[in-house]
Amino acid sequence: MALTKPDVDVLVVGGGLGGLSTALFLARRGVRVLLVERHATTSVLPKAAGQNPRTMELFRFGGVADEILATDDIRGAQGDFTIKVVERVGGRVLHSFAESFEELVGATERCTPMPWALAPQDRVEPVLVAHAAKHGADIRFATELVSFQAGDDGVTARLRDLNTGAESTVSAHYLVAADGPRSAIRESLGITRHGHGTLAHFMGVIFEADLTAVVPPGSTGWYYLQHPLFTGTFGPTDRPNRHTFYVRYDPERGETPDDYTPQRCTELIRLAVDAPGLVPDILDIQAWDMAAYIADRWREGPVLLVGDAAKVTPPTGGMGGNTAIGDGFDVAWKLAAVLRGEAGERLLDSYGAERSLVAHLVVDESLAVYAQRMAPHLLGSVPEERGTAQVVLGFRYRSDAVAAEDDDPEPAEDPRRPSGRPGFRAPHVWIEQDGTRRSTVELFGDRWVLLAAPEGGPWARAALRAAGELDVRLDAHLVGRDVADPSGELTRAYGISRAGAVLVRPDGVVAWRTAAAPGPEAQDLLSALFTRLLAR
Structure with missing residues (x-):
């Protein structure tokens, strides 16, 4: 700089x-x-x-x-949010992918204190x-x-x-x-990209219409449309009677965005919701490409x-x-x-x-x-x-900012059974701090955090000294003194035994851990670790 x-x-x-x-x-x-x-x-x-x-x-x-x-x-008053493949909204269901919003929640609620x-x-x-x-x-x-x-x-x-x-x-x-x-x-x-490239071309339409006869009041969903005449999607917005409609077009068949006039879009919306007399108020029509690229x-x-x-x-x-x-x-x-x-x-x-x-x-x-x-x-x-x-929640980072302890090539793990290994998101465990129940995840987000096992007090003290000398912002917590672990789950989830410690980055990702008790070289070890992780 x-x-x-x-x-x-x-x-x-x-x-x-x-x-x-x-x-x-x-x-x-x-x-x-x-x-x-x-x-x-x-x-x-x-x-x-x-x-x-x-x-x-x-x-x-x-x-x-x-x-x-x-x-x-964008949910209805009932909280339902179905995801279905249909010929038309309100018509025959070809396949259903989720029955309610709660299924999404159920897949992750054990892994995090935060909701969808x-x-x-x-x-x-x-x-x-x-x-x-x-x-x-x-x-x-x-x-x-x-x-x-x-x-x-x-x-x-x-x-x-x-x-x-x-x-x-x-x-x-x-x-x-x-x-x-x-x-x-x-x-x-001149940065190039790789990937599948353009997958499909769509016209996106935002419109307003009273569709209570098609979509039951209080229940909404996202529909993937496999209509005999077109392919597209239909979904709600957070505003009453405002909806989104996306229809695929094919340039190889000579179709262009100019073909999708308000009149044409009105005709397609009527087919999509099976309402021949519907007069939608079309607010916006935009072309966009569905694609898959990575720089x-x-x-x-x-x-x-x-x-x-x-x-x-x-x-x-x-x-x-x-x-x-x-x-x-x-x-x-x-x-x-x-x-x-x-x-x-x-x-x-x-x-x-x-x-x-x-x-x-x-x-x-x-x-x-x-x-x-x-x-x-x-x-x-x-x-x-x-x-x-x-x-x-189960992704794994691999970089010089993580002290990896294995060569496992898997890019993700099941966060419902977290390993606590470096590179993975720090596991969610319920703890108590100052008499308040909170998640370990709530300890992160601003500074580096060292969590020391009940017999790992010297790790906490060594980390604070090393961070102080290097001007690294760090919070250190000793389990049993600074935070309580009523379930006894923390040391197991983080793999730090009774005397080890774990270092978590500001983004809540595990950077390093040890199950070993600290020795006289603990501060030097942590100083070298900070120097390496922060590319100093």
Whole structure:
């Protein structure tokens, strides 16, 4: 990094879920961040709806979980959310994938203290904007990136205010590219992608209509449509009588987005819901491509890719927006550590190494779901489903920021039977702290955390001394003194025996552990460990 102080520490380009999450998580860590977004406002469309428990853990770390949970979601009053393959809404069911929202919850509730949420993107983004700004982030809508130059001394960018046409220059230590699947920043850097590529072309329609005769009041769901005349989807939004309809079109048959006029879309909606006389109020029609791509590099010097700029995944399974938020947290805590001097520049190399592993898990899972629900011809040519719990909570990081203790090649494990090994998310165990029942997960999110077993007090003291000398922010907890383990489960779940210790990163991922009792060299061992993990 250059010694000259730039205008901001980090410039984020793109104000979707990935960019706004990055800005929020950076701002909470005291980083001077500027976000620019070419659109005039946050998303006006529901688009990515639903937050899995890992995302909700990160939102808790970011201080917005309660507000997201309080947001109106896309379920009906009964709380049911069915997922069905049908010929038409209300018609013959070809296959049902979930009978209720509770089935999703049941797959993960033993693994985390955080629930699922079903807030749509147009409700979530304003929350992220408000909290990012509260913590000092500069958020500018109707502002586009005109050009940028990146080098060893950081980034210089040219910005344009789309309301006035005025241009300005801003300098930053780092640039986070959150500018979507067609990322101009990624393209300008010559970063290539791999993957299945474009899978299908869709027209997305947002419309309003009273469909109580088709969808029973108080119950909603997502429908994959296998109509004799077209393939598509139908789903709800968080607003009464507002719905989404996606229909596939095929350029190889000469079809183009221009064919999907309001009149044509009205005809298709009538067929989809089996309501010949319906007069929908069409609010928006947009073309988009369903695709699967992963960037070959996630970092180029001071530029890092986040969200759809780094990977594009089919929406089947609802993991794209969640993964973008995960990217935002990972890049934010690492950038903050480097900017604070806690870590060396090479820590940023672990960002792509780790998040690309998650991207492959997510894309493979989404492809498997896509094949089952919409493209049976792909069955056998795409990976089989691992299951929601493994992908969302059982992923494993492998990088220099983790002290791996084995060479197990599996990218995920069943989080309902966690191993506590380095690289995996730290297990959820109910504990007591200051007389309050809470989860081990609630200890993480801001600083490094060392948990010492009941007879591992010297590990805690050695860790605090080592962290103090290296200016690493650390909390140390001794089981039995600082936190109580009423079930006796903590030491088993973390694999630290009666005298060992475990070191957990700010993102709640296990970095290192030992079951051994501490010796006189404990502080030196931990100093060397911090130096290695933080690329100092």
